[in-house]
Amino acid sequence: xxxxxxxxxxxxxxxxxxxxxxxxxxxxxxxxxxxxxxxxxxxxxxxxxxxxxxxxxxxxxxxxxxxxxxxxxxxxxxxxxxxxxxxxxxxxxxxxxxxxxxxxxxxxxxxxxxxxxxxxxxxxxxxxxxxxxxxxxxxxxxxxxxxxxxxxxxxxxxxxxxxxxxxxxxxxxxxxxxxxxxxxxxxxxxxxxxxxxxxxxxxxxxxxxxxxxxxxxxxxxxxxxxxxxxxxxxxxxxxxxxxxxxxxxxxxxxxxxxxxxxxxxxxxxxxxxxxxxxxx
Amino acid sequence: xxxxxxxxxxxxxxxxxxxxxxxxxxxxxxxxxxxxxxxxxxxxxxxxxxxxxxxxxxxxxxxxxxxxxxxxxxxxxxxxxxxxxxxxxxxxxxxxxxxxxxxxxxxxxxxxxxxxxxxxxxxxxxxxxxxxxxxxxxxxxxxxxxxxxxxxxxxxxxxxxxxxxxxxxxxxxxxxxxxxxxxxxxxxxxxxxxxxxxxxxxxxxxxxxxxxxxxxxxxxxxxxxxxxxxxxxxxxxxxxxxxxxxxxxxxxxxxxxxxxxxxxxxxxxxxxxxxxxxxxxxxxxxxxxxxxxxxxxxxxxxxxxxxxxxxxxxxxxxxxxxxxxxxxxxxxxxxxxxxxxxxxxxx
Amino acid sequence: xxxxxxxxxxxxxxxxxxxxxxxxxxxxxxxxxxxxxxxxxxxxxxxxxxxxxxxxxxxxxxxxxxxxxxxxxxxxxxxxxxxxxxxxxxxxxxxxxxxxxxxxxxxxxxxxxxxxxxxxxxxxxxxxxxxxxxxxxxxxxxxxxxxxxxxxxxxxxxxxxxxxxxxxxxxxxxxxxxxxxxxxxxxxxxxxxxxxxxxxxxxxxxxxxxxxxxxxxxxxxxxxxxxxxxxxxxxxxxxxxxxxxxxxxxxxxxxxxxxxxxxxxxxxx
Numbered sequence: 001x002x003x004x005x006x007x008x009x010x011x012x013x014x015x016x017x018x019x020x021x022x023x024x025x026x027x028x029x030x031x032x033x034x035x036x037x038x039x040x041x042x043x044x045x046x047x048x049x050x051x052x053x054x055x056x057x058x059x060x061x062x063x064x065x066x067x068x069x070x071x072x073x074x075x076x077x078x079x080x081x082x083x084x085x086x087x088x089x090x091x092x093x094x095x096x097x098x099x100x101x102x103x104x105x106x107x108x109x110x111x112x113x114x115x116x117x118x119x120x121x122x123x124x125x126x127x128x129x130x131x132x133x134x135x136x137x138x139x140x141x142x143x144x145x146x147x148x149x150x151x152x153x154x155x156x157x158x159x160x161x162x163x164x165x166x167x168x169x170x171x172x173x174x175x176x177x178x179x180x181x182x183x184x185x186x187x188x189x190x191x192x193x194x195x196x197x198x199x200x201x202x203x204x205x206x207x208x209x210x211x212x213x214x215x216x217x218x219x220x221x222x223x224x225x226x227x228x229x230x231x232x233x234x235x236x237x238x239x240x241x242x243x244x245x246x247x248x249x250x251x252x253x254x255x256x257x258x259x260x261x262x263x264x265x266x267x268x269x270x271x272x273x274x275x276x277x278x279x280x
Numbered sequence: 281x282x283x284x285x286x287x288x289x290x291x292x293x294x295x296x297x298x299x300x301x302x303x304x305x306x307x308x309x310x311x312x313x314x315x316x317x318x319x320x321x322x323x324x325x326x327x328x329x330x331x332x333x334x335x336x337x338x339x340x341x342x343x344x345x346x347x348x349x350x351x352x353x354x355x356x357x358x359x360x361x362x363x364x365x366x367x368x369x370x371x372x373x374x375x376x377x378x379x380x381x382x383x384x385x386x387x388x389x390x391x392x393x394x395x396x397x398x399x400x401x402x403x404x405x406x407x408x409x410x411x412x413x414x415x416x417x418x419x420x421x422x423x424x425x426x427x428x429x430x431x432x433x434x435x436x437x438x439x440x441x442x443x444x445x446x447x448x449x450x451x452x453x454x455x456x457x458x459x460x461x462x463x464x465x466x467x468x469x470x471x472x473x474x475x476x477x478x479x480x481x482x483x484x485x486x487x488x489x490x491x492x493x494x495x496x497x498x499x500x501x502x503x504x505x506x507x508x509x510x511x512x513x514x515x516x517x518x519x520x521x522x523x524x525x526x527x528x529x530x531x532x533x534x535x536x537x538x539x540x541x542x543x544x545x546x547x548x549x550x551x552x553x554x555x556x557x558x559x560x561x562x563x564x565x566x567x568x569x570x571x572x573x574x575x576x577x578x579x580x581x582x583x584x585x586x587x588x589x590x591x592x593x594x595x596x597x598x599x600x601x602x603x604x605x606x607x608x609x610x611x612x613x614x615x616x617x618x619x620x621x622x623x624x625x626x627x
Numbered sequence: 628x629x630x631x632x633x634x635x636x637x638x639x640x641x642x643x644x645x646x647x648x649x650x651x652x653x654x655x656x657x658x659x660x661x662x663x664x665x666x667x668x669x670x671x672x673x674x675x676x677x678x679x680x681x682x683x684x685x686x687x688x689x690x691x692x693x694x695x696x697x698x699x700x701x702x703x704x705x706x707x708x709x710x711x712x713x714x715x716x717x718x719x720x721x722x723x724x725x726x727x728x729x730x731x732x733x734x735x736x737x738x739x740x741x742x743x744x745x746x747x748x749x750x751x752x753x754x755x756x757x758x759x760x761x762x763x764x765x766x767x768x769x770x771x772x773x774x775x776x777x778x779x780x781x782x783x784x785x786x787x788x789x790x791x792x793x794x795x796x797x798x799x800x801x802x803x804x805x806x807x808x809x810x811x812x813x814x815x816x817x818x819x820x821x822x823x824x825x826x827x828x829x830x831x832x833x834x835x836x837x838x839x840x841x842x843x844x845x846x847x848x849x850x851x852x853x854x855x856x857x858x859x860x861x862x863x864x865x866x867x868x869x870x871x872x873x874x875x876x877x878x879x880x881x882x883x884x885x886x887x888x889x890x891x892x893x894x895x896x
Contacts, residue, residue, distance in 0.1 A: 108748070
C-alpha cells in the first residue's frame with residue numbers, strides 16, 4: 001500500500017490539477033461548441049513540441065519545446081478563426097476535422113524520422129502520467145493558478161462571451177479582445193498539460209466531466225462541483241485500476257471517466273427525458 | 281538473575297535474526313528474461329528473480345507501467361545490458377528511487393563489459409535520427425551462447441557484492457553454468473579434451489574447423505564435435521536476411537551470413553525505396569530464409585515472403601516468449617531447430 | 628524506373644480506386660455535415676481490428692473485417708440515436724466522446740497484446756506500403772460493386788443528402804448509405820489507417836466543394852485532385868525516403884490548404 005502511494009502520489013496530484021482547471025474550461029467548450037477545435041489544437045500543439053524535439057534537439061520538456069508548441073497553437077487558433085470568417089462553401093467543422101487529421105499525420109511523419117516512434121506516439125496520445133515529477137507539477141501549477149485566478153475574476157465576462165457572443169459583442173466593443181484572451185488561455189493550458197497527460201487525456205478531462213455535470217444541473221455553480229466530484233472519483237478509480245491490473249495511468253483514468261459517463265447517462269435517460277417532457 | 285534472562289533473550293533474538301536473514305533471498309531484477317534465466321542458474325534458491333521486459337516484447341522500447349516500479353522498488357540487484365539498449369531504464373530507475381540500484385551503486389550491474397562487441401559504428405554524427413544507432417555497438421548480446429559465459433561472470437560479481445555471505449555458493453554454480461554452456465556448444469568430447477575456453481578462442485579466431493581437421497586417436501577431431509556446433513553445421517556459411525539487427529552474435533557463432541535487413545535503420549519503419557531494394561536483393565541472391573524476431577508484427581515479413589518466396593522465420597528473441605523456450609539452452613535449441621526445418625522445407 | 632513502377636503498381640491501382648469511391652461518398656458526408664462522425668467510425672473500425680487481434684484473429688482476414696464491421700455498426704447506431712435533449716450537451720460532444728472512447732479502448736486493448744504500442748500506431752498510420760495484389764484485387768472488386776450500386780441509384784442518394792425531394796422509404800436508403808460508408812471504412816482502415824482513411828474521404832471532396840456545387844463537376848475535380856495528390860505523395864515518399872502513410876496525408880493536406888488559400892483570397896474580393 002505504501003509503495004502504491006509513493007508511485008501514484010505525483011500522478012494523482014497532476015491529475016487533480018489538470019481536472020480542476022480543465023473541467024471549468026470544458027464547460028466553456030461545450031457552451032461554445034468548439035469540441036473538435038480543442039482536440040485539433042491539442043494535436044497541433046503536440047506537433048509543435050515533437051518538431052522542436054526532433055529538429056532542434058530540444059529536450060522533451062524544455063522551454064524551447066513548450067514555446068514551439070504554444071506558438072503553433074496560437075497560429076492554429078488564429079487560422080481557425082480566419083477560416084470561420086472567410087470560408088462559407090464548406091462548414092468549418094470540415095476544416096477542423098481535416099486539420100486534426102493532418103496534424104496527427106504531421107506528428108507521425110516527424111516521429112517516423114527518429115527511433116522509438118511507437119512509444120512517442122503512445123506518449124503523445126496518452127502522456128506519461130506515471131512519470132510525472134515535481135518539476136512538472138510545479139510548471140503546471142505555475143501556469144494553472146494564474147490562469148485559474150484570471151478566469152475566476154473575469155468569470156462573468158467569459159461566461160457572457162461563451163453563452164451568447166453576438167449579444168456580448170453588441171454590449172461591449174472589447175469583446176473581440178476578450179474572446180482572443182480566452183483562446184490564448186486555452187492554448188496555454190493545453191500546451192502545458194498535453195506534454196504530461198497526452199492529447200486523449202486532456203480532451204477527456206475537458207469534455208467528459210462537463211458533459212456529466214450537464215446531466216444533473218443547468219447552473220454553472222452546481223455543475224462545476226459535480227464535475228470536480230466525478231473527476232476525482234474517476235482519477236482515484238482510474239489510478240487504482242491501472243495499479244492493480246497493470247495498465248498505463250492515462251488511458252485507465254479516461255476509461256473510468258467514460259464508464260461513469262455512460263453508466264450514468266444510461267441510467268438517467270429515463271429521468272432526463274421525463275424532465276424535459278414535463279418542462280414542455 | 282534478571283540480567284541472565286535478558287541476556288538469553290538478546291542472544292536468542294540475534295540468532296533468530298541471523299537465521300532469518302540468512303534464509304532471506306536476494307531480490308534480483310533484470311531487464312530481460314535471458315539474464316533472469318542465468319541469474320536463476322547461478323543464484324539457485326538464494327535469489328528471487330523477476331524481469332522487466334517480456335520475451336515477446338520489443339527490447340528497445342518498454343512503456344512504464346505500475347508493476348515495473350513495484351519490481352524495481354524491492355530490488356537488491358538490477359541487471360541490464362548496458363550498451364544503451366535499455367534507454368528506457370534510466371527514467372524507471374529515477375522514478376523508483378531505490379538507492380541500491382541507481383547508477384553507480386553496487387546493486388546496479390551491466391553485463392556487457394568484457395564482451396567482444398560487434399558493429400561498433402564509425403565516429404561521426406550519431407543521433408536518434410540515424411535510427412537508434414547503438415553508439416556502442418550491437419547490443420543484442422544474448423543471442424550468442426559464448427557471450428553467456430561473460431554475462432554470468434558479470435552477474436557473479438554483482439551477486440557477490442550484494443550477498444558476500446553466499447559467494448562460494450554462487451561461484452560454484454557459475455562455474456557449473458559456464459561448463460554446461462561449453463558442453464552444450466561443442467559437445468562433451470571436445471570440451472573434455474581441450475576445455476571450453478580454448479575452443480571458444482579458436483572459434484573466434486576463425487580457425488576452429490581447420491584445427492578440427494587434425495587427427496587424434498585415429499580419427500579426425502571433427503567426428504568428436506557435438507552440441508550446437510554440430511547441429512548447426514548444415515547451415516554454416518548460409519546467407520540469410522534478418523528483419524532487424526537482432527541476430528549478429530548468433531550469426532557470428534554459427535556461421536550465418538546476414539546480407540540484408542528490412543528495417544534498414546533499426547527502430548524506424550522502412551521506407552518504400554529500401555523495401556524495394558531489399559526485395560531486389562532477395563530475388564537476386566536467392567536467399568531462402570529471413571530471421572524475424574517474434575515481437576515484430578507479422579504482416580510486413582509475410583508480404584515480403586509473398587513477393588519473393590523467402591521463408592519468414594519467426595523466432596522468439598528471448599526466454600519465455602513462448603512456453604517452449606523456458607531457459608537459454610532451450611532457446612538456442614529452438615532457434616537451431618527452426619532454422620534446420622526451414623532449410624529442409626525449402627529444398 | 629520500370630522497376631519502381633512495378634513495385635509501386637499495387638499502390639497506384641489501389642489509390643486510383645479508393646480516391647474515386649471516397650470522393651463520391653465524401654461529397655455526401657460533407658453535405659450531410661457528419662464530418663466528425665466519420666472520424667469516430669474510422670476509429671471504431673480500428674478498435675475492431677485490435678480487438679480481433681486480441682482474440683487471435685489476424686488483421687485483414689474475413690473474420691477481422693466482420694469484427695470491425697460490428698464495431699462500426701454499433702457506432703453508427705450510437706451516432707444516430709444518441710441525441711441528448713439537454714441543450715448543454717451539443718451533439719458534437721457526443722461524437723467527440725465516442726471518438727475518444729473508441730481511441731482509448733483501442734489503446735487499452737493494445738496494451739495487453741505483445742507488441743501492443745505498435746498496433747496503435749499502425750492503425751493510425753496504416754500499412755499501405757505492405758499491400759499485396761490479392762488484397763488490392765479484393766478491395767477493387769468490392770469498391771467497384773459499391774460504385775456501380777451507387778451509380779445505379781445515385782438520384783435517390785443525392786436527393787436524400789440534398790434534402791430537396793422526399794423519397795419513398797427514405798430511412799431504408801439512408802441505412803444503405805451508412806452501410807456503404809461502413810463497408811469502405813472497414814475495408815480501408817486496416818490498410819490505410821484511421822488518418823489516411825479519413826483524409827481520403829474528406830479532402831478531395833472538401834476541395835471540390837470549395838469550388839462547385841454541381842455533383843458531376845465536384846466528382847471530377849475531387850477525383851482528379853485526389854488522385855494527383857496521392858501520386859505526388861506516393862512518389863515523394865519513395866524518392867525522399869519518407870514514411871508512406873503520413874506522407875500521403877500530408878500531401879493531401881497540402882493540396883487542401885492551397886485550395887483553402889485560393890478560395891479565401893478569391894472570395895474576399
